[in-house]
Amino acid sequence: MGLSDAQVCATGDGIAGWGGWTANGQGSEIISLANNPSGGGGKGHRSWVCDGHTCNSGNIMITFSQTKVPEFWIRWYARWEQGFAWNPLFFHKLLYIDVGTSHFAIPGFTSNNSAYLATWPSGDNDTPGSFGWDTVMANGGTANGMKTSDGQWHCFETHINIGNGSTNGVGEFWIDNALTGQSATLNYNTTTGYSFFEIPSNADNPANGQNAYEDQDDIVVSNSARIGCLGSTTPPPPAPTISSFTTSPSTITSGSSSTLTWTTSNATSLSINQGIGTVTGTSRSVSPTSTTTYTLTATNAAGSVTANTTVTVNPVTPPPPPVGLIFNTTFPSNNCPEWNQTIGLSDSQVCVSGDGITGNGGWTTSAGSVDQITSPANNQTGGGGRGFRHWVGDGYNNGGGGIVVSWPGSPEIWLRYYIRFESGFTWGGPTNMKTIYCNRGQPGTFYFGLLDSSGGKIAGHVEVDPTNSGNKISNLTWQQWQSGSSVGDGLFHSLEVHAKMNTTGTLNDGVWEFWLDGTQIYSNSSIHFANTTGATFSNCAVGENHNNPQNGADAYVDFDDLAISTTGYIGPTYGIPSGTPPPPPPPAPSTYSRTINIVSLQGRSSGAVSGTLEVLSSPGKTLLATYPLTTNTSGSATITFNVPLQTVYLKTNATPFLDRVIQVDLNNTGTYAFPQLYIGDINQDNFINSVDYSTLNTNWFTANASADLNQDSLVNSIDFSYMNTHWLMGGEQ
Incomplete structure (x- = not known):
């Protein structure tokens, strides 16, 4: 009869045909036999389905709006011919919303007794499990290990709200008034919405021995609220x-x-x-x-x-420069000869007596590095002299002893210092360093630097402040501090801290402010520094403990040009940033070998596989190198690396398996073990979906090597079962 709006029902009602194909000669129909007798009367739509993969008649297309709609509900009734069977049910698209576009959405049934709402191309799935075909057809018969249709009408409803179009889309799916799945984090890949849908769409693996029908009726679309099933006594909830x-x-x-x-x-x-x-x-x-x-x-x-x-x-305008300073050191050569902590820690053994500089502790890094006052640590565009070099090793609290600077106690200070991390300095995971640690064991204790609980931002901690566990966090990250680099930039940067004690031990009116290279990055006037009245700031340890550098060897952090004022902001007197990056650390060996082992390959008794091994930076996951990967039957391979020794991510890429990623320290000479690789990604896009299945289906009952997942020389249901185990699953990134 035709497929146009004028040839299907009435002109302008939004109902048109979709596709002129047939199921073994039977086409889609609108007939009285397809009417839901408990519904609104009239006729219904009958679609014919034949056995196998996507074998069905053309269906109908419903246009519910002339413009795109960002939020809507679709309610419909569906019935499958009594005894309708699968072998097994792989998927059935009940609706195909905005079919043919780059952002379609599909509610339907899938394997493992699940219902789903899939979005495209993101592949997001709201899949509740344990509420699919078998649950709906609980009163039906049994064939091929699954329930068959009970021949009754069932109520379906789906709700879509695209949100911002990418991260916070809402999706809900009801069957017979039961909410089977709900998500508020879907990616619909559209900022405008939807306007039409095909009902029903294709299915995979019906097994009836002949054509069988599927009926739809009582289709309603709303853009304001949930519709509910006919005769439902539960009204939609009130609007939020x-x-x-x-x-x-x-x-x-x-x-x-x-x-x-x-x-x-x-x-x-x-x-x-x-x-x-x-x-x-x-x-x-x-x-x-x-x-x-x-x-x-x-x-x-x-x-x-x-x-x-x-x-x-x-914006914040820094206050004017101070009149004078109560402490100032550039570690001048005439007062500060070359020193390390093994010489001694007293005031007279560090620089010159009475200058307020002492050693802090006698401990060293696990590799034996000792802290120093030395010319290589000097800020070359600063005030001259030497600088203080603090050594840190990998891991937790693995550093040199540090120094302490002291001054006459004051309830308010501005403390400015220049600091440089060795070029290439790298963190692994948590990023924490107390660059200064002040008033330790006294009223007014605080430390300042990097705080791992803030995600590695420039931050500080006030010991007795009750707000946010004492943590005071700026918006500036380690990477922003290091001129946009994820590793140390080897340049001196100016940090300044303003601390003003709370007026009494019961008030929260203290002030804490931070500057980086002359720009204020934090200000808080509700700080509780001390529980006592009259407390002052009088000393700071410089170069304190840390958490999780990962440099493969001890690395230095240099301090210079420390100044303290009680009258006002000091500022970056010697420029921003200053100094010349020192030469990089010695290179790693040109090549070295490491052993890779893959624990197992899903569906295969042998561990032999071929592909590539990618080396990615940590933490940014930038590609550093790619090597051929061929494992033996035990899943092992020896790889010759030529990247510097460091902590990295390793990523497998091997057909037909999803990618796996592990983090390793290349300094470790042991075996790097990957967990089991999941099978089914035939086209190697790191996602198991219908594209992979189409290759499997095309080569059904052949010996095609690409589709023969378990390598038994026959593409069959065993290969399909492996693919189905991780359907719509993506690999690790």
Whole structure:
């Protein structure tokens, strides 16, 4: 009869044919026999399905909007001919929303008794498991180890809200009024939405011995609330509301924080834009670097509502230079001869008596490196003289003894110092260093540097401050500190700390501020430094403990041009950044060998496989090198490396397996073991999906080497079962 809107039902009703193909000669129909007798009357749509892979008649296309819709609900009824069987059910697309576009979405059945909502091309899946075909057809018969259709009408409904189009999309799926799956982190790959769908779509592995029908009826689309099944006594929930969404304070200076606070009702999920994502509770602290508008989205099954609030950020102008300093050292050569901690730690043994510089401790790194005052540590564009070199080894608290600087106690100080990390200095995982540790064991204890609990940002910790466990965190990361590099840039940078003691032991009115290279990066005037009244700041250890450098050998951190003022901001007197990077550390051996072992290959008795081994930097995962990888039957291979000895990630890439990634220290000469490789990624896109299955299906009952996953010289259901185990699974990155 034709497929156009005018040839299917009535012109303008949004119903058209989709595809002129047939199932062994039987085409799609709109007939009385397909009517749901408990529904709204009239006829229904009957689609014919034949055995095998995607063997079905053309279906119908429903256009529910002339413009794209970002949120909607689709409710429909479906019935399969009584006794409808699978062998086994691999997938069945119940709807195909925006079919043929780059952002389609598919609710349906899949293997392992699951229902799913798949998005494309991201491959996100809301797959609850244990609620699929077999659960719906619990009253049906049994064939081929699965339930067969009960011949009854069942109610289906899906809800889609695209969110921001990439990270916070909402997807929900109901069958017979039971919520089978729900997610608020889907990627729909569209910022506009959807407007049409095919019903039903293709299926894989029906096994009826002849054509069998599938009927659909009572199709409803809403853009405002959940529809529910016919005769349902449970009304849709009330729409969510946002009573308030505010900031406090609404205006801050750069480096400070503001608190977003909200009051909502009837919401099942909340999210905030600007990279925050899903939130819980009623507040969230933010530290924007420029004026920022935040949008709160409250969502439930009835829909979503939003509200906005803005944090205004004012730049910070440093205060004027101070009149004078109470402590200042450039480690001048005439007062500070070459020194290391084995010479002694007293005031008279470090530089000159009475200058306020002493050693801190006699310990060394595990490799025996000792801290020094030495000319190579000098800031060459600073005040002259020498500098202090603090040695750190890999791991936890593996450093030299450090020094202590002391001055007449003051309730308020500005402490400026220049600091340089050895070029190429690398962290592994947590990033923590107390560059200075002040008033230890006294009222007013604090330390400052890098804090691992902040994600490796420039930060500090006040020992007795009750807020955020005493942690005070800027927005500046290690990488930003190092001129955009993920490793030490070998240059001197200026750090300055302003600390003002709280007025009494009960008040939280202390001040703490940080500057990097003359730019203020943090300011807080609600600090509780001490529980006693009258406490002062009088000393700091320089070069203290740390967590998890990974340089493969001891590396240095240099300090120079320390100055302390009680009258005002000092600033980067000697420029930003200053100094010339020292030469890099000695190179690693030109080549060296390491043993790789893959524990097992899924579906295979032999461990032999061929592919490539990629070497990625840690932590950034930048590609450093690629080597051929061929393992023996025990899964082992010897690889000749030519990258410097360091901590890296190793990544396997071998057909037809998903990629696996492990982190190793190339200084370790032991065997590097990979866990089992998962089979099924025939086209090597690191994702097991219908593209791989099409290759399997095309070569069914052949000896094709690419599709013969278990290498038994026959492509059959055994290979399919291995692929199905990790269906829609991606490899490690």
